[in-house]
Amino acid sequence: MKEIQLQGAAWQVKGFWPWVPIKSVSMELGQELLGICEWLPATVPGGVHFDLYEAGLIPNPYYELNSLQCEWVENRWWMYRTTIDPIDELGEKFELVFKGLDYEAIIYVNGVRLGEHKGMFTEAVVDITDMIAQRQPIEIAVLLLHAPDEMGQIGKTSETFTQKSRFNYKWDFSTRLVNIGIWDGEQPLYRVTIELYSLSGNLLCTQSFQTGIRKLEYEQNEGSPSDALPYTIRINGQRIYIRGANLAPLDHLYGNVKDGQYDWMIYMMKQANMNLVRIWGGGLIEKHRLYEQCDRHGILIWQEFMQSSSGVDNIPSKKPLFLELLRQSAIAALRTRRNYTSLTVWSGGNELMSEPNKPSGFEDANLAMLRQLVEQYDPQRLCLPTSASGPVQYITDVKGLGHDVHGHWKYMDNPEHYRFYGENDNLFHSEFGVDGLSSVKSLRKFLSPEQLVPASMKDNRVWRHHGEWWDTWERDRKLFGELADIEQFSAASQWVQAEGIRFILEANRRRKFRNSGSIIWQMSEPWPNVSCTNLLDYYGETKMSYYWTKQPFSPVHVSLDYRSLGVTKGEAFAHRLYLHSHQSGVDVHITVEIADTAGRIYDVLHYEAITAHEQAQYVGEIPTLVPDMEEGLVLVNITYRSKYGTQYFYSKYGVVDQADYWYIEHGGERPIDVLIDRSLGGQSVRMFNQSTKPIDTGFDAGLFQHVSVLQAGELSRSFYFNGHVYVLECLERDSGGYMPFNEVKAVLQLQYAKEQYEEHVQQQLERASIEVEHELAERIHYE
Numbered sequence: 213m214k215e216i217q218l219q220g221a222a223w224q225v226k227g228f229w230p231w232v233p234i235k236s237v238s239m240e241l242g243q244e245l246l247g248i249c250e251w252l253p254a255t256v257p258g259g260v261h262f263d264l265y266e267a268g269l270i271p272n273p274y275y276e277l278n279s280l281q282c283e284w285v286e287n288r289w290w291m292y293r294t295t296i297d298p299i300d301e302l303g304e305k306f307e308l309v310f311k312g313l314d315y316e317a318i319i320y321v322n323g324v325r326l327g328e329h330k331g332m333f334t335e336a337v338v339d340i341t342d343m344i345a346q347r348q349p350i351e352i353a354v355l356l357l358h359a360p361d362e363m364g365q366i367g368k369t370s371e372t373f374t375q376k377s378r379f380n381y382k383w384d385f386s387t388r389l390v391n392i393g394i395w396d397g398e399q400p401l402y403r404v405t406i407e408l409y410s411l412s413g414n415l416l417c418t419q420s421f422q423t424g425i426r427k428l429e430y431e432q433n434e435g436s437p438s439d440a441l442p443y444t445i446r447i448n449g450q451r452i453y454i455r456g457a458n459l460a461p462l463d464h465l466y467g468n469v470k471d472g473q474y475d476w477m478i479y480m481m482k483q484a485n486m487n488l489v490r491i492w493g494g495g496l497i498e499k500h501r502l503y504e505q506c507d508r509h510g511i512l513i514w515q516e517f518m519q520s521s522s523g524v525d526n527i528p529s530k531k532p533l534f535l536e537l538l539r540q541s542a543i544a545a546l547r548t549r550r551n552y553t554s555l556t557v558w559s560g561g562n563e564l565m566s567e568p569n570k571p572s573g574f575e576d577a578n579l580a581m582l583r584q585l586v587e588q589y590d591p592q593r594l595c596l597p598t599s600a601s602g603p604v605q606y607i608t609d610v611k612g613l614g615h616d617v618h619g620h621w622k623y624m625d626n627p628e629h630y631r632f633y634g635e636n637d638n639l640f641h642s643e644f645g646v647d648g649l650s651s652v653k654s655l656r657k658f659l660s661p662e663q664l665v666p667a668s669m670k671d672n673r674v675w676r677h678h679g680e681w682w683d684t685w686e687r688d689r690k691l692f693g694e695l696a697d698i699e700q701f702s703a704a705s706q707w708v709q710a711e712g713i714r715f716i717l718e719a720n721r722r723r724k725f726r727n728s729g730s731i732i733w734q735m736s737e738p739w740p741n742v743s744c745t746n747l748l749d750y751y752g753e754t755k756m757s758y759y760w761t762k763q764p765f766s767p768v769h770v771s772l773d774y775r776s777l778g779v780t781k782g783e784a785f786a787h788r789l790y791l792h793s794h795q796s797g798v799d800v801h802i803t804v805e806i807a808d809t810a811g812r813i814y815d816v817l818h819y820e821a822i823t824a825h826e827q828a829q830y831v832g833e834i835p836t837l838v839p840d841m842e843e844g845l846v847l848v849n850i851t852y853r854s855k856y857g858t859q860y861f862y863s864k865y866g867v868v869d870q871a872d873y874w875y876i877e878h879g880g881e882r883p884i885d886v887l888i889d890r891s892l893g894g895q896s897v898r899m900f901n902q903s904t905k906p907i908d909t910g911f912d913a914g915l916f917q918h919v920s921v922l923q924a925g926e927l928s929r930s931f932y933f934n935g936h937v938y939v940l941e942c943l944e945r946d947s948g949g950y951m952p953f954n955e956v957k958a959v960l961q962l963q964y965a966k967e968q969y970e971e972h973v974q975q976q977l978e979r980a981s982i983e984v985e986h987e988l989a990e991r992i993h994y995e
Contacts, residue, residue, distance in 0.1 A: 225254035259393035259467035286390035312396025333541035395467030454729020456488030478505035485765035493562035494520035506554035519561025526565040528578035546589035614638035627776035645733035645745035647682035648709025679741035710760035718771035789831035793823035
């Protein structure tokens with residue numbers, strides 16, 4: 213079998229009013245019916261929105277309210293066409309195969325209508341053997357009908373009738389921008405080849421794919437109720453504590469997502485110490501590239517079938533046509549994704565509920581069909597009915613009911629956030645989050661200057677269009693007081709998001725393996741939001757929450773268990789210290805400092821501990837009093853060392869005397885201040901000021917002792933010095949050595965223009981993407 217790839221061909225696209233391409237000429241006048249545009253260059257795989265934007269026919273749909281001016285595109289018919297040269301090599305049969313037509317299509321070859329297709333996750337195949345035999349150029353045309361009027365986030369799941377990606381129709385993290393196009397034409401990069409020969413020795417067929425060998429088991433959590441499903445994953449005999457993130461599609465225009473974007477996303481998950489990604493049921497059966505990268509980096513995959521909740525009702529659809537489409541797309545997904553070693557769990561869909569707060573089970577005919585298909589095509593893997601899987605949908609205070617739960621997605625205020633999550637008994641936390649603003653650097657890319665003013669989504673229509681659900685204005689003012697500018701607002705909002713997520717992760721991990729893991733909502737976003745629950749924004753900028761997620765997911769971590777941010781002068785701390793690790797028997801030295809924001813140290817405590825076997829290790833309590841200080845904040849700085857030779861810095865901020873308003877000097881915006889080209893340890897390192905105050909260019913020599921703690925292979929490290937919080941971020945490892953202090957200082961004082969900085973960062977992203985793409989792992993590591 214020989215394959216001829218068509219995604220590199222010269223494709224064109226043209227738009228029409230509905231039915232016009234089929235009629236082609238006017239019944240009354242007999243003249244040609246023209247399209248709404250001329251033939252335009254087209255990208256395949258891709259989507260028509262991208263081509264229209266490239267041609268200047270629609271504005272940038274991601275800027276301010278522009279997407280509202282693009283909604284007409286989904287209501288037109290679009291024809292793609294290309295021509296292929298004659299094929300001299302003859303065979304017994306030739307098939308034209310489209311791996312992803314979005315959504316309903318009619319296929320023409322040399323003007324002859326050869327077939328119709330419906331569904332974006334199943335192949336469209338037509339026989340063109342007779343036409344190839346003529347050894348003439350062949351014109352291939354695909355007519356894509358207008359997009360079906362499917363349900364967005366608010367609607368009735370029971371009325372769902374397509375297998376089209378639902379988030380396109382408006383979700384809390386996206387707008388309405390419904391794709392039409394030839395969206396998936398890629399071929400995966402495989403490493404194992406199977407060849408089929410006839411008895412006479414002729415090669416009949418060859419197929420390549422990637423695979424691996426492992427033993428996959430599932431079991432109940434420690435102390436779980438007898439009726440609970442098995443939420444603990446065991447691989448090759450070892451229990452795996454899940455440290456994951458939920459993944460929505462990487463872009464609204466998902467047909468135009470490049471391989472490097474998948475590479476970068478999985479790379480960022482790996483660097484955040486994650487080991488699982490949940491591919492959400494309102495999005496996509498993703499392109500092969502994502503699964504390949506998960507195999508390469510040891511990221512487990514939770515794949516949902518294409519169903520999701522709709523708010524008005526969440527009952528799985530029983531429409532006969534829908535069930536048939538679901539069956540076809542499920543079989544296609546099972547057959548084409550089951551050989552990826554990283555695939556670990558199938559789920560019937562997202563937040564499907566038979567009644568309010570009660571997840572649907574396999575007694576539902578829809579989900580029973582999916583379980584039967586998994587048993588038939590991929591019986592080794594666990595199939596859950598839905599996520600969450602019950603017995604209640606949402607996280608609850610009621611003990612014994614929180615098995616696999618979702619929620620919440622907001623910071624629950626101080627001290628309720630810490631009481632609720634610190635005392636929860638859920639078995640598995642498969643979706644939750646906290647919202648926070650994007651960085652000012654990103655906001656400037658899709659908002660005009662007059663929109664860069666702190667506001668509530670209630671009062672600003674443009675902001676509401678980019679993240680209505682995730683308004684943090686009142687929350688952040690309550691905690692921080694008046695926020696004078698967008699920089700302060702972004703910094704405050706990102707701090708609350710990071711603090712809220714970090715505490716949930718630590719609270720869950722303190723109960724390992726009574727709790728089997730956490731999956732954060734969400735890793736990224738498909739279009740730019742002013743505020744969202746994401747860790748990385750649309751432009752790839754990391755939010756503070758990304759780094760604060762990396763800490764509690766790290767191989768060795770120390771957490772502080774507390775129930776409030778408020779403290780009182782003279783009050784004794786009663787917070788408990790816990791030690792977490794991927795493996796047991798690791799010696800860890802822990803130092804705890806009680807300090808203020810001016811850098812004054814009031815107390816220092818030391819602990820020696822050894823990591824426990826498959827559970828959090830209780831270390832002890834902090835026996836100290838809140839010092840009498842002038843500043844309004846007390847910091848608990850925790851530093852810990854292990855055989856890995858690394859240090860981690862952790863701060864818990866308390867409000868002295870529980871003042872009504874308070875302000876943290878941490879900020880989410882990280883403008884470049886300095887660049888150390890060849891720093892201590894032979895690494896190229898960026899240094900950021902994470903304080904809201906500017907850095908004095910007269911650097912103290914003591915600052916540079918912290919550079920040496922950035923270990924080879926480590927991406928970032930934050931530390932507190934002389935009233936500022938700094939971030940060291942590794943750009944690349946090189947063969948350089950030590951630099952004289954005066955040279956380092958001179959480099960530190962070098963200021964980069966905005967254009968130079970952005971060009972430099974882009975080069976580093978491209979370099980990292982190339983390195984990830986060409987990295988081959990000998991085997992998969994899960995811890």
